[in-house]
Amino acid sequence: MLILDTDHLTEYQRGTSAEARRLKERLDDITEPYATTIVTVEEIMRGWMAAIHRIQDVHRQINAYAKLQQLFRFFATWIVLEWNETTADEYDSLKGAKVRVGTMDLKIASITLASDATLLTRNKNDFSKVPGLRLEDWLS
Numbered sequence: 001m002l003i004l005d006t007d008h009l010t011e012y013q014r015g016t017s018a019e020a021r022r023l024k025e026r027l028d029d030i031t032e033p034y035a036t037t038i039v040t041v042e043e044i045m046r047g048w049m050a051a052i053h054r055i056q057d058v059h060r061q062i063n064a065y066a067k068l069q070q071l072f073r074f075f076a077t078w079i080v081l082e083w084n085e086t087t088a089d090e091y092d093s094l095k096g097a098k099v100r101v102g103t104m105d106l107k108i109a110s111i112t113l114a115s116d117a118t119l120l121t122r123n124k125n126d127f128s129k130v131p132g133l134r135l136e137d138w139l140s
Contacts, residue, residue: 001115002035003034003035003111003118003120005036005123007123008121011023019139033079038080038082039083048071049068051064052064087107094109094130099129101129109130117134120137
């Protein structure tokens, strides 16, 4: 299984750049399943919620809410891997091993390891600190 990190999923969702088109083509050509994580959903949702909160004029919020609704429709078509006891145990193990990666990235890494998957990410600098985590960058 392949898991798209936030950077890959965001590029996939935009879909307009040459990188996004290449990513979609590669995903279309594979037989392996691909997914994202609930943590990535959280990261993207936090961004949209903050953007809506910053808009004071309720009429200007209409477009932002419409985009948020589009986001829900988008995620409804994806496999979203959950945060559960196994992934939380993996997280605790990595924290206990003093892996120095930000909380959200460590959660994504924990889900990826628990799923025996490969993470598609541009952030190899941080994720490469996680022992046993398989990484690929399909946007470069």
